[in-house]
Amino acid sequence: MGKHSMKERKFSYLLVLPAAALISIFTIYPLLYAVRTSLYDIVLTMPFIRPYVGAGNYRDVLGSYYFRGSLFNTLVYAGISVCLVTLIGLGVSFLLNAPFKLSGALRVLILFPWAIPFVVSGVIWKWIFNSSYGVFNGLLYTLGIIDSYVSWLSHPFYAKLCLVTAHVWKEMPFASILFLAGLQAVPRELFDACKVDGGTSWSIFRYVIFPLLRPVLLVIVIYETMIGITTFDLVYVMTGGGPGDSTSLLSWYAYAETFKFLNLGKGAALSIILALLILAIIIGYIRVIRLEEVY
Amino acid sequence: MKKGSFLNFLLVHILSVVVLLFVLGPFIWIFLCSLQGEADLFVVPPNWIPKRVILDNYRYIFTGEIPTAYEVRGLIRSRISQEARYILPTLLNSFTIALAVMAINLALASPAAYAFSRFRFAGKTPLYIYIITSRLLPAMAIAIPFYFIIQSLNLLDTKLSLILIHSVYTVPFSTWFLTLYFGEIPRDVEFAALVDGCNPLQAFLYVLLPMAIPGLSAAAAFAFVFSYSEFLFSLLLTQTLKSRTMSVLIASLANNPDVSYALLSVCVVLAIIPLLLIGFFFRNYVTKGMTITIFK
Structure with missing residues (x-):
């Protein structure tokens, strides 16, 4: 038996090796490289001077006005997006689970926005919110809600709403399909038994459905938080961080610092901070809702 | 049919239409835009139903033949973005x-x-x-x-x-x-x-x-x-x-500030x-x- 399991162990390592190797080569080395870069003052406009500054970049970044602004923007953006995606997704999943003729078609059609790239979602919504000929302006104008067209994307507050709209439109379907899969796992008899016992709709939801949806809720919230905090494509396409820096999210800020101002050291420090932020939030979630089954 | 179940039926269908409009509306709009001449897109308020459906934009992407709709006005003609091809x-x-x-x-x-x-x-x-x-x-x-x-x-x-x-x-x-x-x-x-x-x-x-x-x-x-x-x-x-x-x-x-929205719409449709x-x-x-x- 011992010999057999020895062979089995070798075989297991062989199976895992290719995947593990690919991932290690392209995550560990780049990560170390990024950490090293963040400790030097590397600005590409001054290519021959790159002094070691230790935590200097981190201190600069954390103390800067732009960082605090974009951190705040990011947390608000991610918070609102995650809430909307989760709540609307949950509501829509009940609709998809209802027994009526259209629901089959609805289940297929709803996946469309989720499958398309963020870039494409951004382009579509940018055109919809266009200040001179956008259909959103046209709709409000025709309904008499506005007297003249509004340039939504040039307004600090509305621009954020536009981004959130495009984000929720793209991400909500995924959440609703995951919730639907969860709802389908709830046996019909449970609903009926509750009704017989005189339970209200709310108590059925609270005590029967919700506990069963908890694992999927955790998956959705973690995944959506990550997507929300690292949002970059939509900002790139729709607003370019503007107007001013009102839609400058952390990823955008790190990108601009690195590729527009060519300050690699600061950009790397920002990226590391972003990675740590995500790690902290996910650990927080897992503590709050215990992850029952990793595998 | 009981009154309660009819209300339920109505509610479910109205909500479905709302959800469908939100989910598919943007796609439908982009598709309609891809079928119109650039000049027809630049009207206030927009044409809810296209005045004239043309395939010129698609033809341009595939063959490079400049859409006739663009020759209407000199200014708009310059908005043809080679890049879209x-x-x-x-x-x-x-x-x-x-x-x-x-x-x-x-x-x-x-x-x-x-x-x-x-x-x-x-x-x-x-x-x-x-x-x-x-x-x-x-x-x-x-x-x-x-x-x-x-x-x-x-x-x-x-x-x-x-x-x-x-x-x-x-x-x-x-x-x-x-x-x-x-x-x-x-x-x-x-x-x-x-x-x-x-x-x-x-x-x-x-x-x-x-x-x-x-x-x-x-x-x-x-x-x-x-x-x-x-x-x-x-x-x-x-x-x-x-x-x-x-x-x-x-x-x-x-x-690209010079982009033709009709051609951009075609690109989006093709990408999907x-x-x-x-x-x-x-x-x-x-x-x-x-x-x-x-x-x-």
Whole structure:
């Protein structure tokens, strides 16, 4: 038996090796490289001077006005997006689970926005919110809600709403399909038994459905938080961080610092901070809702 | 019909229409825009129903023949963006890269998932957690180093560079997903095969994989969609049409102040078509694979 399991162990390592190797080569080395870069003052406009500054970049970044602004923007953006995606997704999943003729078609059609790239979602919504000929302006104008067209994307507050709209439109379907899969796992008899016992709709939801949806809720919230905090494509396409820096999210800020101002050291420090932020939030979630089954 | 159930019926249908409008409205609008001349798009308020449906925009993308609608007004004529014609080669690049990423995912993630779901070996749990959590690393954090690695390998502006990085970002998810999926497949048949003299590799290839087709399809579809959609690395690593992808081209069109919105709409419609094909191909497997995996 011992010999057999020895062979089995070798075989297991062989199976895992290719995947593990690919991932290690392209995550560990780049990560170390990024950490090293963040400790030097590397600005590409001054290519021959790159002094070691230790935590200097981190201190600069954390103390800067732009960082605090974009951190705040990011947390608000991610918070609102995650809430909307989760709540609307949950509501829509009940609709998809209802027994009526259209629901089959609805289940297929709803996946469309989720499958398309963020870039494409951004382009579509940018055109919809266009200040001179956008259909959103046209709709409000025709309904008499506005007297003249509004340039939504040039307004600090509305621009954020536009981004959130495009984000929720793209991400909500995924959440609703995951919730639907969860709802389908709830046996019909449970609903009926509750009704017989005189339970209200709310108590059925609270005590029967919700506990069963908890694992999927955790998956959705973690995944959506990550997507929300690292949002970059939509900002790139729709607003370019503007107007001013009102839609400058952390990823955008790190990108601009690195590729527009060519300050690699600061950009790397920002990226590391972003990675740590995500790690902290996910650990927080897992503590709050215990992850029952990793595998 | 009881009054309550009729109200219910009405409510469900009204809500469905609202949801459908929100979900599909933008697509319908873009599609309608792609069928109109540029001048017809620039009216206030917009034409809710196109005045004149033309295919000139599509013809321009495929043949380069300038749409007649543009000759109406000199000013608008200049808005024809040559750049929009690059959509076809970039779509081909995106599609090729995504297919390769899909293949790599199946080749690397399914053996790893087999090991994680079937065998015990030292360091299994840390290795598993390491592979899964590597996906949580934000792309921005490794973008610069990755650029320099690719540069030193002389792989800048190649499809291979994108295939590599997209695989790094999708294999962890595929491994996790397939480990859960394989875990749900009963082992009796495999045991029987082993007793009959198969070795574990044969049991994996000829017994487990055929039974896991829904899960494999779902993992493949996810990998395809991720790669097809990826933007940041594509933006940094590609320079010419040799490797430029659809997402980079569309973002560049979106930020081009001279872009023709009719042609941009055509590009968006064309970019969605490959996804419809993949969706149609895998339609039954994706939800099924997802359901089995997440809800045992």
